[in-house]
Amino acid sequence: MADDLATRVRADASTTAEAVTKGAALLDDVIRNLISRQGRYPDIASAHDWYLALAYTVRDRMLARWVASARTYSIQGMKVACYLSAEFLIGPQLGNNLLNLGIEDDARKAMFALGLDLDELLAVEEEPGLGNGGLGRLAACYLDSLASLQIPAIGYGIRYEFGIFDQEIRDGWQVERTDKWLEKGNAWEIIRPEVSYYVGFGGHTEHAADASGHLRVRWIPARQVKGVACDMPMQGFRVDTCNLLRLWKSEAVESFDFEDFNAGEYYEAVHEKVHSETLSKVLYPNDEPEIGKRLRLAQQYFFVSCSLQDMLRLMDITGTPIEDFAEHFAVQLNDTHPSIAVAELMRLLIDVRELSWDAAWSITQRTFAYTNHTLLPEALETWSLPLFNSQSPRLLEIIYEINRRFLEDVRRAFPGDEERVARMSLIDETGGRKVRMAHLATVGSHAVNGVAGLHSELLRQTVMRDFAEMFPERFLNVTNGVTPRRFVMLSNPGLAQLLDKTIGDEWRSDLSRLGALAAHADDPAFHEAWRAIRRDNKAALALRIQKTVGIDVDPDMLFDVQVKRIHEYKRQHLNALYIIALYRRLCRNPDLVTAPRCFIFGGKAAPGYAMAKLIIRLITGVAEVVNHDPATRGRIKVVFYPNFNVKHGHWIYPAADLSEQMSTAGKEASGTGNMKFMMNGALTIGTLDGANVEIREEAGPENFFLFGLTAQQVEDSKREGYRPQQYVEANDELRDALEQIAQGRFxxxxxxxxxxxxxxxxxxxxxxxxxxxADYAACQERVSEAWRDVRQWTRMSIINTARSGKFSSDRAIQEYCERIWDARAVRIDLAHA
Incomplete structure (x- = not known):
C-alpha cells in the first residue's frame, strides 16, 4: 500500500518529478512511516503527522549508523568519553539531523512533492525541555562535536517530563507555564525497559567482617526507584559516527500494590508509582523549600547512580576486568550537579564489587574530571548533613572516609595550618554542617578545568586557591565553544552559503578556516553581499517580533541584543538604565544625531528569583513607554522577546548587530552566547569578563567595544568600601534615570x-x-558613531566572523580529548560495520 501511495503522490506531483528524483527514496520511506508507524494516510494527515513521519525516516538512517558505531566501539574496546550533566539543551533535532546527514535538500524536495513545506514541518517540532541555559547548551554542543570528531561518547542525564517552564509576559510580568514538551511524544527516543537499574534512598547501613576479615558494609535502603534508559541518537556531521545520549526516567520498582487495592486503599495502591516518578518529573524544582532541596539531591544521585551502573554493565558485557575501568571510561562532571558520582563509584567498587579502598580510589580519581562553571560562592552546591544522611547514609559514610584520608594529606603537606584544613575540608563546619560538593569533585578527580582563560585563573586564585596550591598539576583551562553546525549552518544558511562561495566549504568541519575570510574584509562587492544577508536575517526577525509581541521594528535599525538568563550579575538593568537615559536625551533634544536602535531582550528569570523578575518588569515597562512615545518614533524601540530558547535563538543570533555581554568582571565563567553572536557577525560591547577577554583578543581591540571595571578593580572597589551613591551624585543622566523609575514613569x-x-x-x-x-553610556556613543560608518561597521562585522574559529566546540573537545580524557577518534564505516 505504501509503495502504491508513493507512486500516486509522485504522479500527482508530475510537474516537479525532476526536482524530487534525488529524494524519491526518502519520500517512499516518509509515506511508509506515516502509514505503518502512525496509522495515517495523506488525505487526513496533520502537519504534526507529517513531521513525525519525516522524523522517523531520518531516525531510521541514524539508527543504522548508531548500531555500526556501538558495534565498532565494542569490538575495538575503545575508551568512551562519558559526559554527566543535569542538563542537555539539545534544541529541535530534525533540522540538525538533516544537516548532519547531508540530506536536507532531499528532504525539502520530497516534502515539496507531497505538497508540504519543510520549514513548516521544522517549526512543528517541540523543543526538548532538558535544560535551562548555557550549561545545558554547552553539553549539547559537546555531544555534537564528539560525534562529528568521531570520538566514542555517551551523554548521561535525566529525561525530564517537564522542562523548566515556558515563559509568558502578562501585564509586563513573567508568568511561568508548564513546559509539556513530551505531550505529543518524542520521535527521537528509544525507551529501553531492559536497560534499567535500581537506586536506593534512605534506610541504614550494616557493618560486618567478611570471611577474610575485611570490613564490609551493607546498605539497606528504605526505598528503591528504578531508572529506565531512554536513548537518543547524536549524529555527527557528514560522518557515519552516531553516538548516544542516554537519559534516565524514574519508575516505581512495583507500580501497583494489589494488596492495598483489594483492601480498598486505592490511593495507596499507586502511591509508590507516583512518588517514584516524581524524580524525573521536572527540571530544577524550586530548591528554596526543604522539599525542593530533597528532590534536587535525589535527582542528582538517581542519574549518576544509573549512569555508573550502566558503565559497569558495559564492562561486564565485554568481559573487561573492573580494574581497567579508568582505561575504558573517562567521566566528565559538568559542574557540581553530578559530583556525588565520586562517592557513588566508590560505593559500587567497594561494597558491590568488593575492591579494596586504595584500588577503588585509584580508579575513581583516574576516571573523573570536573568542570567548574562558576565563581559565585552561592552557586557552589552544598547539602546539609541531615538532608544528605536521610537520602544517602552510605554515601555520607564514604565521604567522611574520603575526607579523613584527604585531610591527613593536607596536614602532611601544610603542617600546623589548621585554618587551611578547615577551608579544604569536604565538610563545612560553619553555620550548619554541610557537604561541599565542589570540594568532593575536586578531590575525586584527576583534572579540574575552568571554561575561559580569565575564569580558570580566578578559579585558581579565589574559590579553589587552596586546592590549586596543593594540586597545581590538576588545574587547567578549556575555553568553551559552540557548534557551528547549529548556530551558523542551520540558523544562518545565507551566511553559510556565502562562506562556501567565498572561501570553500572546509570551514564546516574546521572553523579555523574562517580566517581566510579576512582577506575579503575590504572588498566592496563582498560587503554588499554580506549586508544583504544580514538585512534578510533582520527582516525575518522583525517579522517574528511583530507576530509574537505586536511591535513593528525597522530592519534598518541597529539591532542591539541581550538574550541570556536574567540575573543581577548579567546586568540587564544596566542596559535598561542606559535606554532610559538615551530616551530622555532624545526627548530633550529631538535633533540629536544617534543611531536608530532596536533593543532586544530575552531570557528567563528563575521562578523564585524576585529581583530578576523585577528586572524583566522594568524592561517591559520601559518598552511600554518608549514604544508609544511619538517623540522617539523611529529612533528607539524596546522588545522583550518571550520564552527565549534554542529555537528562538536560530532567528536572533543571525540578526544581531550588537551583542551585549556586560556581566560584572569576574562573575561570568565564560558565556557561550557571546560566541554564537560573534560567529554570525555581531560586534560585542562588553566587559573584560569570561570569554569576552579571548573574543577581544581574537577579534582585535579595534573590533570590540570595551567598557567597565576589570576584575581586579571590582575587587579593589569592594575592599575599599564601595559607595554607589557617589556615582549617582556624579552623573546627571544616571540620577535622572533612577528618579524616573522611582516616580513611577515605567x-x-x-x-x-x-x-x-x-x-x-x-x-x-x-x-x-x-x-x-558612565563608561557603558560613553561606549554606547562609540557604538552609535561606528554604526553610521557603514563600510567600517561591515568590515568589523566580517572580521568578527573571520576570527571566531577558536570558539568552535570542536576545538574545545579536541582539548578535552588530548589533555584530560586521553580519548581517540574511531572511524565508523557503515558499509563494513
Whole structure:
C-alpha cells in the first residue's frame, strides 16, 4: 500500500518529478512511516503527522549508523568519553539531523512533492525541555562535536517530563507555564525497559567482617526507584559516527500494590508509582523549600547512580576486568550537579564489587574530571548533613572516609595550618554542617578545568586557591565553544552559503578556516553581499517580533541584543538604565544625531528569583513607554522577546548587530552566547569578563567595544568600601534615570513597584551597575558613531566572523580529548560495520 501511495503522490506531483528524483527514496520511506508507524494516510494527515513521519525516516538512517558505531566501539574496546550533566539543551533535532546527514535538500524536495513545506514541518517540532541555559547548551554542543570528531561518547542525564517552564509576559510580568514538551511524544527516543537499574534512598547501613576479615558494609535502603534508559541518537556531521545520549526516567520498582487495592486503599495502591516518578518529573524544582532541596539531591544521585551502573554493565558485557575501568571510561562532571558520582563509584567498587579502598580510589580519581562553571560562592552546591544522611547514609559514610584520608594529606603537606584544613575540608563546619560538593569533585578527580582563560585563573586564585596550591598539576583551562553546525549552518544558511562561495566549504568541519575570510574584509562587492544577508536575517526577525509581541521594528535599525538568563550579575538593568537615559536625551533634544536602535531582550528569570523578575518588569515597562512615545518614533524601540530558547535563538543570533555581554568582571565563567553572536557577525560591547577577554583578543581591540571595571578593580572597589551613591551624585543622566523609575514613569504611576530594585542599587549595588554606568553610556556613543560608518561597521562585522574559529566546540573537545580524557577518534564505516 505504501509503495502504491508513493507512486500516486509522485504522479500527482508530475510537474516537479525532476526536482524530487534525488529524494524519491526518502519520500517512499516518509509515506511508509506515516502509514505503518502512525496509522495515517495523506488525505487526513496533520502537519504534526507529517513531521513525525519525516522524523522517523531520518531516525531510521541514524539508527543504522548508531548500531555500526556501538558495534565498532565494542569490538575495538575503545575508551568512551562519558559526559554527566543535569542538563542537555539539545534544541529541535530534525533540522540538525538533516544537516548532519547531508540530506536536507532531499528532504525539502520530497516534502515539496507531497505538497508540504519543510520549514513548516521544522517549526512543528517541540523543543526538548532538558535544560535551562548555557550549561545545558554547552553539553549539547559537546555531544555534537564528539560525534562529528568521531570520538566514542555517551551523554548521561535525566529525561525530564517537564522542562523548566515556558515563559509568558502578562501585564509586563513573567508568568511561568508548564513546559509539556513530551505531550505529543518524542520521535527521537528509544525507551529501553531492559536497560534499567535500581537506586536506593534512605534506610541504614550494616557493618560486618567478611570471611577474610575485611570490613564490609551493607546498605539497606528504605526505598528503591528504578531508572529506565531512554536513548537518543547524536549524529555527527557528514560522518557515519552516531553516538548516544542516554537519559534516565524514574519508575516505581512495583507500580501497583494489589494488596492495598483489594483492601480498598486505592490511593495507596499507586502511591509508590507516583512518588517514584516524581524524580524525573521536572527540571530544577524550586530548591528554596526543604522539599525542593530533597528532590534536587535525589535527582542528582538517581542519574549518576544509573549512569555508573550502566558503565559497569558495559564492562561486564565485554568481559573487561573492573580494574581497567579508568582505561575504558573517562567521566566528565559538568559542574557540581553530578559530583556525588565520586562517592557513588566508590560505593559500587567497594561494597558491590568488593575492591579494596586504595584500588577503588585509584580508579575513581583516574576516571573523573570536573568542570567548574562558576565563581559565585552561592552557586557552589552544598547539602546539609541531615538532608544528605536521610537520602544517602552510605554515601555520607564514604565521604567522611574520603575526607579523613584527604585531610591527613593536607596536614602532611601544610603542617600546623589548621585554618587551611578547615577551608579544604569536604565538610563545612560553619553555620550548619554541610557537604561541599565542589570540594568532593575536586578531590575525586584527576583534572579540574575552568571554561575561559580569565575564569580558570580566578578559579585558581579565589574559590579553589587552596586546592590549586596543593594540586597545581590538576588545574587547567578549556575555553568553551559552540557548534557551528547549529548556530551558523542551520540558523544562518545565507551566511553559510556565502562562506562556501567565498572561501570553500572546509570551514564546516574546521572553523579555523574562517580566517581566510579576512582577506575579503575590504572588498566592496563582498560587503554588499554580506549586508544583504544580514538585512534578510533582520527582516525575518522583525517579522517574528511583530507576530509574537505586536511591535513593528525597522530592519534598518541597529539591532542591539541581550538574550541570556536574567540575573543581577548579567546586568540587564544596566542596559535598561542606559535606554532610559538615551530616551530622555532624545526627548530633550529631538535633533540629536544617534543611531536608530532596536533593543532586544530575552531570557528567563528563575521562578523564585524576585529581583530578576523585577528586572524583566522594568524592561517591559520601559518598552511600554518608549514604544508609544511619538517623540522617539523611529529612533528607539524596546522588545522583550518571550520564552527565549534554542529555537528562538536560530532567528536572533543571525540578526544581531550588537551583542551585549556586560556581566560584572569576574562573575561570568565564560558565556557561550557571546560566541554564537560573534560567529554570525555581531560586534560585542562588553566587559573584560569570561570569554569576552579571548573574543577581544581574537577579534582585535579595534573590533570590540570595551567598557567597565576589570576584575581586579571590582575587587579593589569592594575592599575599599564601595559607595554607589557617589556615582549617582556624579552623573546627571544616571540620577535622572533612577528618579524616573522611582516616580513611577515605567510602572504606570506605581511608585512602589521598583522600590526593591532601587534600594538594592542605591544602598548595596553588589554587581557595580552604577559604577559602570558612565563608561557603558560613553561606549554606547562609540557604538552609535561606528554604526553610521557603514563600510567600517561591515568590515568589523566580517572580521568578527573571520576570527571566531577558536570558539568552535570542536576545538574545545579536541582539548578535552588530548589533555584530560586521553580519548581517540574511531572511524565508523557503515558499509563494513
Amino acid at each position: 510602572s504606570r504611576g506605581d511608585t512602589n513597584m521598583f522600590r526593591p530594585l532601587l534600594d538594592n542599587l542605591l544602598h548595596h549595588d553588589p554587581f557595580l551597575v552604577l559604577a559602570d554606568f
